[in-house]
Amino acid sequence: MSTEPPGPRRTGGLPTTVLVARREALMRLRSRVFLGGTTVMTVFVVVGIVAASLLAAKTTPVRIGFSGGSQALEGTFRATAAAYGTDVIVSDIADLGAGTAQVTAGTLDVLVTGSATAPTAVAKAAIPADVESALSLATEAERLYDAGLSPAAITSAMAPVPVQLLAPPSHKDNQNFFAGLAVGILLWIALGIYGSQVAQGVVEEKATRIMEILLATIPPSRLLAGKVIGIGLVGLLQLTIVGGAALVAVHITNVAAIPALGPAGVLGDIVWFVLGFLFYATAYAAVASLVSRQEEVQSAIAPISVFQIAGYLLMYAALPDPSGPLATVGSLLPPFAPILMAVRMAASDVRSWQVGLAIVLTVASIIGLTWLAGRMYTNAALHLGARVRFIDAFRG
Numbered sequence: 001m002s003t004e005p006p007g008p009r010r011t012g013g014l015p016t017t018v019l020v021a022r023r024e025a026l027m028r029l030r031s032r033v034f035l036g037g038t039t040v041m042t043v044f045v046v047v048g049i050v051a052a053s054l055l056a057a058k059t060t061p062v063r064i065g066f067s068g069g070s071q072a073l074e075g076t077f078r079a080t081a082a083a084y085g086t087d088v089i090v091s092d093i094a095d096l097g098a099g100t101a102q103v104t105a106g107t108l109d110v111l112v113t114g115s116a117t118a119p120t121a122v123a124k125a126a127i128p129a130d131v132e133s134a135l136s137l138a139t140e141a142e143r144l145y146d147a148g149l150s151p152a153a154i155t156s157a158m159a160p161v162p163v164q165l166l167a168p169p170s171h172k173d174n175q176n177f178f179a180g181l182a183v184g185i186l187l188w189i190a191l192g193i194y195g196s197q198v199a200q201g202v203v204e205e206k207a208t209r210i211m212e213i214l215l216a217t218i219p220p221s222r223l224l225a226g227k228v229i230g231i232g233l234v235g236l237l238q239l240t241i242v243g244g245a246a247l248v249a250v251h252i253t254n255v256a257a258i259p260a261l262g263p264a265g266v267l268g269d270i271v272w273f274v275l276g277f278l279f280y281a282t283a284y285a286a287v288a289s290l291v292s293r294q295e296e297v298q299s300a301i302a303p304i305s306v307f308q309i310a311g312y313l314l315m316y317a318a319l320p321d322p323s324g325p326l327a328t329v330g331s332l333l334p335p336f337a338p339i340l341m342a343v344r345m346a347a348s349d350v351r352s353w354q355v356g357l358a359i360v361l362t363v364a365s366i367i368g369l370t371w372l373a374g375r376m377y378t379n380a381a382l383h384l385g386a387r388v389r390f391i392d393a394f395r396g
Helices: 013-029 032-057 068-084 096-105 129-146 151-157 171-207 210-214 220-253 263-288 294-318 325-332 337-347 352-380 390-395
Strands: 062-067 088-093 110-114 119-123
Touching: 013 032, 013 220, 032 171, 032 220, 062 068, 062 096, 068 088, 068 110, 068 129, 088 096, 096 110, 096 119, 119 129, 129 151, 171 210, 171 220, 171 263, 171 294, 171 337, 220 263, 220 352, 263 294, 263 337, 263 352, 294 325, 294 337, 325 337, 325 352, 337 352, 352 390
Parallel strands: 062 088, 062 110
Antiparallel strands: 110 119
16 A cells, blocks of 8 residues: 655646646635635726726816806907817806805805906905906907907917927827826736735745645755745736736726727737746745744745836836936836836836846746745745744755
8 A cells, every 4th residue: 555645746846836826826816815806896987987097088067157248358369269269158146145145055166246447356265367368358349349459350369378398188198197197006916916915925825834744855945936936826817817908998998099098009018927927926925934833924024025016106207208217227127017017008108128238147047046935945944933043044
């Protein structure tokens, strides 16, 4: 009768690593955390896109009422407001008291009273800047006409100064800005969630002594690799589901038509998630192997989390100028590249050599971290009780 312990008999690294990855993936795919988290994230993204579509399509005109002699300003005011691009609804108010009551009730935004040359604007809280400017210009034109200038002379005197914009802002620029912000936040959340799951999984197996059973048949480095790959696949699946839902919502609502929310953009985000996850998950697993209790996980991974938080904060500094020195240099550094480069690619056109260099540096860092994490994991995995010092885990 055979006395060999159950488990894989192959000595090759791939079969053993795949079995560990399969175990980690299936365990988390069946959990309520995955199902609930995926549902919440998908609903949040879809609702956000639908809300953005509704807000973009909704324009509320400003309701303006003219009373008494100020009614002579209506024609000029309409033309000036249209030039400003302000949607207004102009009406005549016969009774001043009724007009004031409408402003108080909120059915009228602005009531203009008095004469055409000396009007008074009445509002409940504030007057929109464009409406105030249009009213001022209409009053000025009326005063010039009252002073004896001809309509042609008034038009010539009040002609605006021509402005030539070499790089005028566009609606697409605003869409790219918010798309880059959404990509950065989503990647930051996903990397934090699944990186922490790797750390918690390592400590849980160490605390329950399951790791001792696993290491009886599986080398530590392969166990670590399988754990990182399995949890990473679950995170990738979740991110793909959320990204697919976002693409469908964008296609239905037509809220944006930009590369950041197209298939190529989503694919690029997935690539940076994979690279970022491998970078941070490997580092999290290494430092988590130094402790033996779940209560110590957060303090152990805190030094690694600092880089993640720094990348998130740098995102807000980089978004206003995605091609600036800060954004460019930060997106090339491996700890920040997964978030910053993805944000830059969503918000602007990034040169291909910069993307390639960021990928090369990140991959090289992952290789170095994998060697370091494997060494620390091997030396500290079976040490229970007191926290193992980094130098002791490195030296073995």
